[in-house]
Amino acid sequence: MKLLPFGVRDEPMSRHTSLHIGGPADLFVRVTTERDLVGAIAVAREHELPVLMLGGGTNMLVSDLGVRGVVLQNDWSETSVDGTTIAAASGTPLASVAAVAARSGIVGLEWMATVPGTVGGAVHGNAGAFGSETKDVLIDAVLMDLNGDTWTDMNADLEFAYRTSKLQKTPIIVVRATFRGAPGDRASAVKRIKEIANERIAKQPLAQPNTGSIFRNPPGDHAGRLIEAAGLKGATIGGAMVSTKHANFIVNVGDASAMDVKNLMERCQRDVRERFDIDLVPEVELVGEW
Numbered sequence: 013m014k015l016l017p018f019g020v021r022d023e024p025m026s027r028h029t030s031l032h033i034g035g036p037a038d039l040f041v042r043v044t045t046e047r048d049l050v051g052a053i054a055v056a057r058e059h060e061l062p063v064l065m066l067g068g069g070t071n072m073l074v075s076d077l078g079v080r081g082v083v084l085q086n087d088w089s090e091t092s093v094d095g096t097t098i099a100a101a102s103g104t105p106l107a108s109v110a111a112v113a114a115r116s117g118i119v120g121l122e123w124m125a126t127v128p129g130t131v132g133g134a135v136h137g138n139a140g141a142f143g144s145e146t147k148d149v150l151i152d153a154v155l156m157d158l159n160g161d162t163w164t165d166m167n168a169d170l171e172f173a174y175r176t177s178k179l180q181k182t183p184i185i186v187v188r189a190t191f192r193g194a195p196g197d198r199a200s201a202v203k204r205i206k207e208i209a210n211e212r213i214a215k216q217p218l219a220q221p222n223t224g225s226i227f228r229n230p231p232g233d234h235a236g237r238l239i240e241a242a243g244l245k246g247a248t249i250g251g252a253m254v255s256t257k258h259a260n261f262i263v264n265v266g267d268a269s270a271m272d273v274k275n276l277m278e279r280c281q282r283d284v285r286e287r288f289d290i291d292l293v294p295e296v297e298l299v300g301e302w
């Protein structure tokens with residue numbers, strides 16, 4: 013057997029995903045500084061190990077077989093403010109960026125307060141909420157490949173579109189990012205954050221393990237409306253259930269396996285296609301060995 017260079021072996025990914033699902037990572041390494049991150053990539057390269065970046069684990073369905081190679085959990089959190097610009101390390105919770113902005117009297121980033129996960133995950137998937145998305149506020153991002161080479165991409169280089177960027181399905185790592193807000197007042201930013209938090213609590217099944225929207229909304233419609241109209245609200249496979257509160261959420265109501273969730277997703281796709289001739293595209297990313 014190959015000698016493993018660092019990290020924890022066979023760490024259950026179910027401990028690190030918002031769905032509480034996922035088999036073991038061969039090697040699990042937590043990084044808390046830029047130096048750690050760069051160093052871990054170098055060690056993985058030396059040992060020719062594939063790398064999966066883990067931010068908050070809030071947009072992934074990790075397979076029951078787990079992840080081969082290294083999972084790098086990015087806990088490197090750091091922000092700095094310059095005028096209306098905020099620079100953030102990629103492991104910074106998106107909610108922290110919103111909080112720093114509000115505290116500094118910067119408006120326009122309030123929507124980030126209720127999107128779980130990290131800056132890296134948000135740039136990778138162009139996260140968005142309440143009519144705004146990463147693409148609207150990102151200035152640029154420092155990126156790194158698995159050779160350790162770094163460069164800066166401007167917003168336009170990242171090919172952002174609805175819940176995607178050119179980084180998806182590539183091993184390119186977001187190292188840091190800068191965001192631009194607008195001058196405003198602290199009290200109104202804080203008020204807005206409270207409003208959107210309340211709206212979320214009312215509409216989403218936040219008490220049950222989930223991964224946010226399972227599917228992207230098709231043009232001009234809502235995945236949740238279509239799944240509900242197909243009669244699937246409350247449908248279950250194993251421990252996975254289409255939420256009774258919001259049909260575009262699949263919740264883990266027991267010991268759901270990744271396969272339960274995948275099968276339920278496929279059932280939603282099949283029924284919606286049959287009823288409405290619309291293909292639902294997953295928003296959640298399937299990772300690991302399937």
Ligand SMILES: Cc1cc2nc3c(=O)[nH]c(=O)nc-3n(C[C@H](O)[C@H](O)[C@H](O)COP(=O)(O)OP(=O)(O)OC[C@H]3O[C@@H](n4cnc5c(N)ncnc54)[C@H](O)[C@@H]3O)c2cc1C
Nearest residue numbers: 067068069070071128129130132133134139140141186224
């Ligand atoms: C309750 C709930 C509500 C949600 N609401 C929203 C919402 O309103 N809007 C929305 O857009 N999303 C929403 N989501 C989904 C999720 O929060 C976002 O997709 C978020 O941006 C994922 O970030 P993350 O750090 O958790 O990424 P992860 O789930 O850890 O990773 C997702 C992908 O990003 C990659 N990645 C992570 N970090 C990096 C990095 N530094 N460099 C390169 N790639 C990286 C991973 O490898 C993986 O491919 C919600 C999720 C939950 C659980």
